[in-house]
Amino acid sequence: MSAGGLRALQEAFARAVLDGDPDPVAAFIEPGGEEAKRRLAIYGRAVTANLVGALRGAHPVVLRLVGDAYFHEAASRYARADPPRSGDLNRFGSGFGAFLEGYEPAAAMPWLADVARLEWACHEASMAGDGEPLDFEALAHVPLEAQGELRFSFHPSVSVVKSAWPILAIWEANQPDREGTPDRDVGEDTVLVWRESGTVRAVALSAREVAFIEALASGLGLDEAAGEPDWDLPAFLEQLASHGVLGAFRREIPGGPPPISP
Amino acid sequence: MASARFSPRAPDPRQAGIGLRTPHFAALAGSRPAVSFLEVHSENYFADGGPALAWLERFREDYAVSLHGVALSLGSVDGLDRGHLDRLARLVSRIEPALISEHLCWSRIGGRNLGELLPLPYSEESLSVVCARVDEAQERLGRRLLVENVSAYLRYRETTIPEGEFVAEVARRTGCGVLLDVNNAYVNAQNHGTDARAFLAAIDPASVGEIHLAGPERTEDGLIDSHGTRVLPEVWALYEETIARLGPVPTLIEWDTNIPALEVLVAEADTATAVLRRASDRGEGAP
Incomplete structure (x- = not known):
């Protein structure tokens, strides 16, 4: 092979398999012509099967909603694009939701893209780090007057998915133990996704709860993040803590950084 | 139970191992079958944390572990993906595997990953590309890599070196070991009319660190290495000959599609174990 020929071969191979142009690489393959293209097609099918397979694994609800043939077509177009x-390949598929949003044949299912986004958040939650658990004992020792200044981190698996559609109801109805009919067909679901004791969970959040979580995530202390005292923050905080959503906390020292010890 | 620092186990070469797949986690933890090692696809444990990694950390207490990568892409002209290599290195330090292997193939070009074990032309250029990548990976991991011969469904005009000589030369130049896939050797011989025994004979027995066995699928395009059925009788025969020449070598049954009950997989491994025991009792192979 001429020097540098391997690059030309690999680039042409990728063009054949991903871009549907088998002619350039056929010249590298014995015995050329139609037989070369037939052999290349074995790889074309294998590549598609592997990439679509990865997307199937991460999007079981989308798969169930649209069926095998539809999913295969949409996923293979996404994989080539x-x-x-x-x-x-466990990291492949972060853009599938965005792809489905612009996928003309899915226009009649405007919620499909957000369901895919929710599934991707779940998939990522399953692979996130194990994080530092909340130290309940240390928390119990924080004096009452200092509690409002506490800053919390979240478990590494936590994310929030917002949709104008009832995606949580759709997602729940299409879990393996359900028959597929959502409990409701309206909603602008904002979903908290995280992993608790090895299991990925998804629950709906109220507008107030989302605002609080986002404020906490931006680094605000408890009091500032809580906003108006017209809701049951302690109860919500207790839920977050007991289900492993919160991670480590630290006490903010008022008036700047702590003094440096001599 | 309090214990000293975990020390990695080495597989018993007189007992075969099995590929560890998610559907078998619970059954394996419950029955703890007598296999000498478990092999996983490295990439499936690249996560930062979570349940899959927790299972593997549990299994490594009872079994030697082999990390078998499918996507390092040793044959890419683009060079290794450093992030991928870093994640593999992190997994190696976490799991302390007995064996680490990758495939003699390519899967990545121009920043695009094709997700498949694509064959290389066996040429001087490929040899120098692969050896440079193997050197880099071994240096980064601080460990010896085993490289596996792959199934190929096409042949390149640019191939100038017989496959067995190519594999042997990679091992000779880099000091890496060979993961000899006897089924792949058989599949290639059937599909391309070459000689599996000539391929196997070209490999230096001292370089072989592991053997793979699996069952291929018969299609109108020839044999496809689907890892979806029992090992073929012809492949068992080749395996027996190989073990007679090499002596007992850690042997793995791979089963990735149509995954059967754990007992079926373990029974297949027992068949390989019987071959290894007979060879061991006869004192065959290199000392």
């Missing part, structure tokens, strides 16, 4: 950047 935006192939994996990482060899770790």
Whole structure:
């Protein structure tokens, strides 16, 4: 092979398999012509099966909603348009929701893209780090007057997915133990996703709860994040803490950084 | 139970191992079958945390572990993906595997990953590309890599070196070991009319660190390495000959599609174990 020929071969191979142009690489393959294209097609099918398979694994609800054939077509188009950047196919699919949003044949299912986004958040939650657990004992020792200044981090698996559609109801109805009919067909669901004891969970949040979580995540202390005292913050905080949503906390020292010890 | 620092186990070469797949986690933890090692696809444990990694950390207490990568892409002209190599290095330090392997193939070009083990032309250029990547990976991991011969469904005009010599030369130049896939050797011989025994004979017995066995699928395009059925009788025969030449070598049954009950997989491993025991009792192979 001429020097540099391997690059030409690999680029042509990728063009054949991902871009549907088998002619350039056929010249590298014995015995050329139609037989070369037939052999290349084995790889074309394998690549599609592997990439679609990765998307199926991460999007079981979308798969159930649209069925095998529809999913295969949508997923293989996405895979060719935006192939994996990482060899770790568990990381492939972060853009599938955005792809479905612009996917003309899915226009009649405007919620589908957000369901895919919710599934991706769940998939990522399953792979997130284990994080530092909340130290309940240390928390119990924080004096009452200092509690409002506490800053919390979240478990690494936590994310929030917002939708104009009842995506949580759709997602719940299409879990393996459900028959597929959502409990409600309206909602602008904002969903908290996290992993608790190895299991990924998703629950709906109220507008107040979302605002609080976002404020806490931006680094505000409890009091500031809570806003008006017209809701049951202690109860919500207790829920977050007991289900492993919150991670480590720290006490903010009023008036700037703590003094440096001599 | 209080214990000293975990020390990685080495697989018993007289007993075969099995590929560890998610559907078998619970059954394996419950029955703890007598297999000498578990092999996983490295990339499936690249996560920062979570349940899959927790299972693997549990299994490594009882079994030697082999990390088998499918996507390092040793044959890419683009060079190794450093982030991928870093994640593999992190997993290696976490799991302390007995064996680490990758495939003699490519899967990435121009920033796009094709998610498949794509064959290389066996040429001087490929040899120098692969050896540079193997050197880099071994240096980063601080460990010896085993490289596996792959199934190929096409042949390139640019191939100038017989596959067995290519594999042997990679091991000779880099000091890496060979993961000899006897089924792949058989599949290639059937699909391309080459000689599996000539391929196997070209490999230096001392370089072989592991053997793979699996069952291929018969299609109108020839044999496809689907890892979806029992090992073929012809492949068992090749395996027996190989073990007679090499002596007992850690052997793995791979089963990735149509995954059967754990007992079926373990029974297949027992068949390989019987071959390894017979060879061991006869004192065959290199000392």
